[in-house]
Amino acid sequence: MSQTIRESSSAEIDSAVSRAATVAHAWAASDAPTRSGFLRRLADGLEAERDQLVALANEETSLGPARLSGELDRTAFQLRAFADAVDAGEAFQVIDEPAVPGAPPAGHPHLLRVNIPLGPVAMFAASNFPFAFSVLGGDTASALAAGCPVVIKAHPAHPRLSRAVFAMASTVADATGVPQGVLEMVEGTSKEVGIHLVRHSAIAAVAFTGSLAGGTALQKEIQGRENPIPFFGELGSINPIVALPVAVREKGQELAKTLAASIALGCGQFCTSPGVLLTLQGEATDRFVQQLAQEMDAQAPHGMLTPGIRKAFDEGVARLVSHAAARRLTTGEQNAEKHPVPNLVEVDVQEFISHPELRHEIFGPSCIVIKAGSLHELQQALQAVGGTLTVTVWGAEADDRESHAVVRSAMHVAGRVLFAGVPTGVAVTRAQHHGGPWPASTAPQTTSVGLMAMHRFLRPVALQDPPAWLAARAGIPC
């Protein structure tokens, strides 16, 4: 097997999209058992090939077999969770409103609101979750569950794994009678592959997990189409941790340990990795921050996903530590020969608010500490973050003005607010919401993790006075 990344030609991309478009109606009209059966067989396929797939993933990503095997479990769990949701009718929900006789506005005809799949989805795999946000990850699973074919853009950080998973999926499709076209894959490192894909007239929606720069460029291409289409992009997040005085006082040492481990987990290569710690000035806080710096110096993260990501991390850290407003708290020096060294700096709160560049995500184990002089200043700092996947609030258990104020500010900028634990780790459940205001998500009302992710790929249609045969289809398109 070659390690070289192939570049799909425009003709190959066109063929892949064309096959997807050809089967789009059939897949949209497929029933629940067909879809859920395919999703479950894909989950089985991942588990059956666990050893080879995890070994291949580890060679390509450095993430380690334990984490990768766990991620495979999560990916299989996710496929089965969407299968269960399909069987429970999630994709076929209707609102059926009988006619009301009489003149409008009170009188109205029979209206039956159904949901139809958008059509072929272009799905951009992420580098940092080679299973869970890649070929058969959450975007693919939720789009298939919704009734949309998926054209995968494989991530060049793990090309051989992508091909192996896709080959398994193709075998499963053949065995279950799912036609070619329901799942397609293109590859490439050049921007042109992605651009050609999202500009194809038969692509109906785009799902993307990646950088702010990459996502912004894709969005521009999508807006430049003759008919712009929905773009579900997750573009970055700095995931503030708010440690209120009561939490710092009562369990500062434990929280310092927990937070340092979370910042260094997976070498900080999570979209939910904590990038800023917001505290209130005080002696307990000073102690807590000291402990955190020590704990971070004690972390020994593994290597990063790609040389490019490592280079970007080193440059980000160098920019941050040399920033006039930043004071370094950790002692380790970055060294290109070694694994990356976790980085903690303190920044004055007003500097953090007035310098947008200090709020840009550094992908990797790096975190900024803010010691605000007042609750109001802490809220201002949170507000300056703008949009983030998560905010974690430690110490808001009391039903008082301080808790209300912090929680209000946290909810204003985040898609998920945690009150215990750390944001790294995203449960795949119905109540999950993995999104948030720009740049956390380009579509902040949607989630890319959890069962509601399926609704990104469905669109309501109101059927007015539907004929009996159509009403009888119970939400399944004809």
Next chain:
Amino acid sequence: MSQTIRESSSAEIDSAVSRAATVAHAWAASDAPTRSGFLRRLADGLEAERDQLVALANEETSLGPARLSGELDRTAFQLRAFADAVDAGEAFQVIDEPAVPGAPPAGHPHLLRVNIPLGPVAMFAASNFPFAFSVLGGDTASALAAGCPVVIKAHPAHPRLSRAVFAMASTVADATGVPQGVLEMVEGTSKEVGIHLVRHSAIAAVAFTGSLAGGTALQKEIQGRENPIPFFGELGSINPIVALPVAVREKGQELAKTLAASIALGCGQFCTSPGVLLTLQGEATDRFVQQLAQEMDAQAPHGMLTPGIRKAFDEGVARLVSHAAARRLTTGEQNAEKHPVPNLVEVDVQEFISHPELRHEIFGPSCIVIKAGSLHELQQALQAVGGTLTVTVWGAEADDRESHAVVRSAMHVAGRVLFAGVPTGVAVTRAQHHGGPWPASTAPQTTSVGLMAMHRFLRPVALQDPPAWLAARAGIPC
């Protein structure tokens, strides 16, 4: 009262948005009775001032007292429907998922998914519905119901009516203790007013009903913000009518009458006005089209909303009738001195498919007839429409291949598919969907009419391990 349109200065716009931002948290945290009470009092206020408001609206729009009084009824109905929805808990829906013990992926913490209001909404009123899509129209009602303050951009086609309705709303707000800022209004004819409004950092979402050109320009401004925000724009629609042979044969004469009246209704100034008739070649179709042309010649629509809209209509018709592919079927000539004359042209199906300019909306009483040679060709023409608020299908009652094929194509491009009657007239109900793929909507998964419109202005937040006091708020933000 002056007829001159005022131009709000940048400072005035900033003040209006700033007042809205100041009260955003309080309105977001308001309970159901506060919101529904305000909405009902606004409905009462419209009805109490009916005579003066309808007279003013008629002076400014030429739409006639009967239609305008009916539209006021619809607007009041809409405000009360959202009030009922708020009281029923629509804005405060939660998904509460208890913790599941054990390791992930199956084990997970307590997750409570709530919905929070986005924040201050910029709302652009439309020219053609001076009540229902203006100051207190569906966008305002649904945003207020969701808990968002609204900054209205009044439409310059009815400035005095806008001021009168806003003055009534301000009086109601004062009387009910709703703070200034929950409802604000700015005015202007220049693009700068709208641009300044949507680029304001405190604006969290934009609702717009208007032209493709205007909407596209606004979208570009919104994408150019440091933090792009959701844009709910309804930009145009040509609303195909598919008349299948069985319908044409069995009730051609009646349908020709109905369709001509629908095309000329309100002088064709509806976003749901039929702009293209898709038929299959045949003698019955020829007769039907002849009857339609005669019926259209017999229509006498009232004047248009503004001289600018009239000019655009005349130019659109002139372009269409002089198009090499078009053959005129109506006999009346446009005359700038008179009210606009309904226009019907026939266009070859392949020409319609290959010339995008033939598929652009002409706002006013104009329609294109297509006689397709086959069902497949008819489907291709429908496909070429791309996105539309509605498709009406006459003659799909049989559960056969022909009906399935047409309905499938119709659902693919439309937000609403009708099987009886005409698309002009949009019921305000829960099952309604007024949207559709671009350019019908910039956000095809959302509706601007009906109760689900409220969800445009809410955003999910997952609360992980929420403290007891927060969980107890039952979805109301703190």
